[in-house]
Amino acid sequence: NAGVTQTPKFRVLKTGQSMTLLCAQDMNHEYMYWYRQDPGMGLRLIHYSVGEGTTAKGEVPDGYNVSRLKKQNFLLGLESAAPSQTSVYFCASSYPHYEQYFGPGTRLTVT
Amino acid sequence: SQELEQSPQSLIVQEGKNLTINCTSSKTLYGLYWYKQKYGEGLIFLMMLQKGGEEKSHEKITAKLDEKKQQSSLHITASQPSHAGIYLCGADPTAGGTSYGKLTFGQGTILTVHP
Numbered sequence: 406n407a408g409v410t411q412t413p414k415f416r417v418l419k420t421g422q423s424m425t426l427l428c429a430q431d432m433n434h435e436y437m438y439w440y441r442q443d444p445g446m447g448l449r450l451i452h453y454s455v456g457e458g459t460t461a462k463g464e465v466p467d468g469y470n471v472s473r474l475k476k477q478n479f480l481l482g483l484e485s486a487a488p489s490q491t492s493v494y495f496c497a498s499s500y501p502h503y504e505q506y507f508g509p510g511t512r513l514t515v516t
Numbered sequence: 517s518q519e520l521e522q523s524p525q526s527l528i529v530q531e532g533k534n535l536t537i538n539c540t541s542s543k544t545l546y547g548l549y550w551y552k553q554k555y556g557e558g559l560i561f562l563m564m565l566q567k568g569g570e571e572k573s574h575e576k577i578t579a580k581l582d583e584k585k586q587q588s589s590l591h592i593t594a595s596q597p598s599h600a601g602i603y604l605c606g607a608d609p610t611a612g613g614t615s616y617g618k619l620t621f622g623q624g625t626i627l628t629v630h631p
Contacts, residue, residue, distance in 0.1 A: 409558075436617050447520075447604060447621040448559075455616050463618065495558060499617050504549060507558035 406431050409508035411496050417514045418486045426481040426511050428496030434506070436499045437479040438463075439471060441492040442510075448495065454479055455501075486515045518543045518609040522622035529595050530630050537590045537625045539605035545585045547608030549619065554601045562590075562603075592627075600629045 409430045418424055428437065439451040450463030452471040460471045468490060470482045479498075483490060491514050497505040519542040529535050539548065547566050551559040563572045565581035565588060572579050576593045592599055606619035 438617070445623055447623040448606070448619075449621075450618055453616065453618060461616075497559075501617070504561040504564055505559075505617060505619070506561070507551075509558045510556075 408432065409496055409498055409506050411494075411508040411511050413511060414509070415512050417516065418483075419516055420487060422486050423482070423484050424486065424513075425483075426494055426496075426513075428479045428481070428498075428508060429477055430479075430496075430498040430506070431477065432498060432506065433476070434498035434500055435476075436501060436505075437473065438497045438499075438505065439469070439479065439481045440495045440497065441465065442495060443492050451481065451494075486513075488515045491515045518607060518620045520605055520607055520620055520622035522603075522605060522625050524625060525623070526626040526628070528628045528630065531596060533595055535592050535595055535627070537603050537627070539588045539590070539607075539622050541586045541607055543586070543609065545581065545588065545607050546610060548579075548581055548588045549606040549608075550579050550588070550590055551604045551606060552601050553604060553624070559604065595627075595629045597629045597631050600627055602626050 412427045438453045440448040454460045454473040457476040494511045496508040499505040521540045550562040553559045563579045568583045568585045570581045578591045581588045602624045604624045606621045
């Protein structure tokens, strides 16, 4: 099993550009999450999904959109990137009421 | 909203020494998760605690949740360089797991172990 994978691993964007981060899991987990990690601030939840076709806002959803068309995939989109979105993005998945498994992260820089 | 405060923010120890990291919550903890992160990598699950007074161990790492369920501690015995990394606590803010796993995380504790 590959677990949770994220693509790309690194990306540099210019302000105003758009991009999509892909998260895939092969553990048949119902729940999936997108977090961002910034120095001194821990992990903050952006959006999450409790099943195929469902998404919901987390703590810091502004500037991001998500989609979960297939159970194994969770996409995070930035429509118009801003320097404040420079961060490390982590995807995670889990069964209900169990621990979350994390991907290796995507390091995004917006100039 | 629930806030988690970890202490210390960073810790430098000599190999072989014992150490403790604390995670204090502003509200009752219904599920407390400990994760370890190596620089540039994702988080690795260590342990989950749910009941007041609960204690779990894995190899040389022991985690406890106090009776009042507002603080957890992570204790490492005879530390090794392989223990180095960032330790994060994450909390489920609702009873019965009705938060859909939306965890609140502490800011992390950076552990350095000198050989």
